[in-house]
Amino acid sequence: MSATPAATETPLVEPVQHGAKAHSDGGWSRIPVQTRSERFTSSDPTAFPDVTGREVDWKLSPVSRLRHLIDGPLDGSPYAYLARETPGAAVEWVSTSHELVGRAGAPEDKAAANAASNVENVLLVTLTGDEPSSITIGRSGLDTSARAGHTIVHATANSSSIVILQNSGPANLVENVEIVVDEGAQLTVVSVQEWDDEAIHLASHRARLGRDAVLKHFVVSLGGSIVRVNTSSHLAEQGADADLNGVYFADAGQHLEQQVYVNHDAPTTKSRVNYKGALQGEGARTVWIGDVLIGRTAPGTDSYEQNRNLVLSEGTRADSIPNLEIETGDILGAGHASATGRFDDEHLFYLESRGIPEEEARRIVVLGFLSEIVQRIGDSDLQERLIASLEAELTDGAEARAQAGATAPVRAPYVDSQPGATL
Numbered sequence: 001m002s003a004t005p006a007a008t009e010t011p012l013v014e015p016v017q018h019g020a021k022a023h024s025d026g027g028w029s030r031i032p033v034q035t036r037s038e039r040f041t042s043s044d045p046t047a048f049p050d051v052t053g054r055e056v057d058w059k060l061s062p063v064s065r066l067r068h069l070i071d072g073p074l075d076g077s078p079y080a081y082l083a084r085e086t087p088g089a090a091v092e093w094v095s096t097s098h099e100l101v102g103r104a105g106a107p108e109d110k111a112a113a114n115a116a117s118n119v120e121n122v123l124l125v126t127l128t129g130d131e132p133s134s135i136t137i138g139r140s141g142l143d144t145s146a147r148a149g150h151t152i153v154h155a156t157a158n159s160s161s162i163v164i165l166q167n168s169g170p171a172n173l174v175e176n177v178e179i180v181v182d183e184g185a186q187l188t189v190v191s192v193q194e195w196d197d198e199a200i201h202l203a204s205h206r207a208r209l210g211r212d213a214v215l216k217h218f219v220v221s222l223g224g225s226i227v228r229v230n231t232s233s234h235l236a237e238q239g240a241d242a243d244l245n246g247v248y249f250a251d252a253g254q255h256l257e258q259q260v261y262v263n264h265d266a267p268t269t270k271s272r273v274n275y276k277g278a279l280q281g282e283g284a285r286t287v288w289i290g291d292v293l294i295g296r297t298a299p300g301t302d303s304y305e306q307n308r309n310l311v312l313s314e315g316t317r318a319d320s321i322p323n324l325e326i327e328t329g330d331i332l333g334a335g336h337a338s339a340t341g342r343f344d345d346e347h348l349f350y351l352e353s354r355g356i357p358e359e360e361a362r363r364i365v366v367l368g369f370l371s372e373i374v375q376r377i378g379d380s381d382l383q384e385r386l387i388a389s390l391e392a393e394l395t396d397g398a399e400a401r402a403q404a405g406a407t408a409p410v411r412a413p414y415v416d417s418q419p420g421a422t423l
Helices: 067-071 110-118 345-352 358-374 380-404
Strands: 020-022 030-032 082-085 089-095 121-127 133-139 147-155 160-169 172-181 186-195 200-209 214-221 226-235 241-250 255-264 270-279 285-294 301-311 317-326 331-341
Touching: 067 110, 067 172, 082 089, 089 133, 110 147, 110 172, 110 200, 121 133, 121 160, 147 160, 147 186, 172 186, 172 214, 186 200, 186 226, 186 380, 200 214, 200 241, 214 226, 214 255, 226 241, 241 255, 241 285, 241 358, 241 380, 255 270, 255 301, 270 285, 270 317, 270 358, 285 301, 285 331, 301 317, 301 358, 317 331, 345 358, 358 380
Parallel strands: 121 147, 133 160, 147 172, 160 186, 172 200, 186 214, 200 226, 214 241, 226 255, 241 270, 255 285, 270 301, 285 317, 301 331
Antiparallel strands: 020 030, 082 133, 089 121
């Protein structure tokens, strides 16, 4: 028997499960984390327990169809891309040991950690200079093999720029996207998912905002079989401002998911979260979860999040879950809203009474609902193309209804979780 006093022995500490922590009465079971910021993070996938589909961050995802990306082998080699850039914007492959890797935070789920541990190089986008700059990075040549990716977007101090990440073609991809916005920088990042019908894409976007930094972030998800783009924003220094937006259109059998997290961690920070989506076709599914944490170190915070979903046919499902956590009473404002519903009869009746055919009236209402987000991007060429893509989605839906013999769209008052809110 060892003579070493028990007080000097190093106790065995069991790893904390992602999304849970041990009870204080002996650690015999698990309870959910009490604060959003307490979730376990790691770049090592073996540090996470096996994903069962019951975890808080996986319970609304089709885990059985994602297993190969969550814990399977991944090809992490560099891939081909096309870049169109202006002065002040540059892109290059760098080592995984680069100083910016992990600057925006570590992965929160096993799939993101799997990607982080398998990539061989990181695609670094650097934005500098006093004049506004832009860069578009297109990926369309990925194949259907399971692949890992890692991109870092770095806006240096006082720069002003827009970055467009354009995704199309086949894909079986899990990736991390880190966004580092230095002091006084103004950055717009637009992630466009127009994948082929069978593509699967899991992405974790993590942003860190410095003092007086401004980030406008857009997620546009139109194509793909399963697309899950989770965005987190850490307002780490005073005066940081995050404007997080999303627009999505789910067709039959399509699963589009986004989990958004805003961490107010410094004084006088501001955030706005605005996601809008539409669903049509049997089995169309969308998931939106919004978490906002206003910490004890964030007096003067101004925050608001909302999600709106427009249901265009039977057989669809939209999950919308806003969450707000406030740890200080010294705030300017905080709120959240969520609404999911169908066409308002009055809107369509108004248009039809002025001679507009029913199908055209339907198109006008949906396009106006979704284009409000697109028109805020700030790139006219991209905005026009995305609005055209939305119109194509609506046209395809109209043709599908005609072939099925549908004579009228589904209509009913929407169900609103926030009285007085409107779509």
